[in-house]
Amino acid sequence: MSQTLRGADIVARSLSRLGLRRVFTLSGNHIMSIFDAAIEADLDLVHVRHEAAAVHMADAHGRLTGEPGIALVTGGPGHANAVGALFTALGAESPMVLLSGHAATWELGRGGFQELRQAEMAAPVTKASWMAKDATSLGRDIGEAVRIATSGRPGPVHVSLPSDLLDARSEESAVLWPERNAAARASLSASATDEIASAIATAKRPVIVAGPQLSNVAGRALLARLEAATGAPAVIMESPRGIVDATLGAFPDLIARADLIVLLGKALDFTSKWATGPAFDPDVRLIAIDPDEALVARARKEKGARLLVGAVADASAAAEAVAAHAKPTPSTWLAEARAALDRRPAGWGSLVSSTPGRLHPAEVFRALRPVIERDPDTVLICDGGEFAQWGQSMLPLRRRLINGVTGSIGSALSFALAARMIERRAPVFAVLGDGTIGFHISEFETAARRGLPFVAILGNDARWNAESEIQRRDYGANRMHGCELLPSRYDQVVTAFGGHGEYVDKAADLPAAIERALASGKPSCINVMIESAAAPVIRL
Secondary structure, three states, X not given: OOOEEEHHHHHHHHHHHOOOOEEEEOOOHHHHHHHHHHHHHOOEEEEOOOHHHHHHHHHHHHHHHOOOEEEEEOOOHHHHHXXXXXXXXXXXXXXXXXXXXXXXXXXXXXXXXXXOOHHHHHHHHOOEEEEOOOHHHHHHHHHHHHHHHHOOOOOEEEEEEEHHHHHOEEEHHHOOOOOOOOOOOOOOOHHHHXXXXXXXXXXXXXXXXXXXXXXXXXXXXXXXHHHXXXXXXXXXXXXXXXXXXXXXXXXXXXXXXXXXXXXXXXXXXXXXXXXXXXXXXXXOEEEEEEOOHHHHHHHHHHHHHHEEEEEEOOHHHHHHHHHHOOOOOOOXXXXXXXXXXXXXXXXXXXXXXXXXXXXXXXXXHHHHHHHHHOOOOOEEEEEOOHHHHHHHHHOOOOOEEEOOOOOOOOOHHHHHHHHHHHOOOOOEEEEEEOOOHHHHOOXXXXXXXXXXXXXXXXXXXXXXXXXXXXXXXXXXXXXXXXXXXXXXXXXXXXXXXXXEEEEEOOHHHHHHHHHHHHHHOOOEEEEEEEOOOOOOOOOO
């Protein structure tokens, strides 16, 4: 005999059927029925302190696992709080789904409680965004959102769930449950594979530039195989600093010499300066491989005859195909390129602060690097402006999350919580500045409540330093203003939240502080007083 189910039960059971039992959420009127349904569906509700943090955690989950992260927030202001964080996930090509409660359908246009055009609001920062229309098809909506989030170029998807649909009862036999199908992967044609492999083989100085979706462990391993097979250096461009990202070493000098650039799931955009101007050989040719047909078309429009091949294909599948059909020719180019990419100035080893009671960022990361290198599974998170750029350039890359190509900050602590839920053994470090920590410092309470230890290395220079550097560069040192902060004791705030705090103003004290933080078994903040320093730029 068929039983009736609430729409909320359909949503919760659909997530469970799809194997998506961890839900990052913040409670609210519109979604309390889903909280209730989560009990029978055996969902793990990770209850956070701000809706944007829930999205950031789902984003990190998607990046680290390849499985879509799920964020659940209430309607109206809860949804509005969450939407901004979707932009970070979109830029990072992270598979995730935001489910938002919503005013009842019968209230729409009548001034309903917290009524807002939510789907339209989320549309610019998602791959797809819609409002559910029928209780029996809520499961199908969830399944479709997951499919879209993981297909082609991964990214966030939003579905609004009207409260009357969540409360409505339907016969279980009428429910359209989701189906979990493997995400579609468009492959390169045999002719395109051969043409691309031949173009790389005949180029004198080819460079492969991959997008953020290949920044995980599997993606980096695949790019290493592709590089070895083709003899073309392969890099990941995932920072708004683009070709001057210090993570890539002396990449500006390298890319200036390239005669062929292969965009592997990487959009032709501001980060690559559209492969034009004085930073590039005026005759450089391009190949664009992307799952998004519109981005291939954009590259063709931008580059015209200089685009040798434009292919619609999954980046990973394309990399595997090209590696298998590679036709490398003897050359010293790869060795030269690797030397440039791995270059770090020798002077960094002796950089010290000129300000008493402050450390230079290089001193901080010289102390942190050997700790990170002890365990290859360590997760490193870098978020923010100038301080984090030093971290990105000086610390290992194997398992790393950064705030991404959108340049938005504030996600580090949320990323760290999600990372700790995935990686239960190896250390998790978050590198961030004192501007960044202000966005979501209350998530230390979430971490303490859930028993999620990690170590935040906080560079505290009592200013928004990235913006201060812009003011200094563009307007002069005498016109720097509006970016000052207090040298606050964030370590004490974290202690009050139930975590572990350390205060460091001498380089010699930092290694022991890191060890104490790790040994505490608590979410920790090492408040390191630093001198303001511009982000590094590396040249040959």
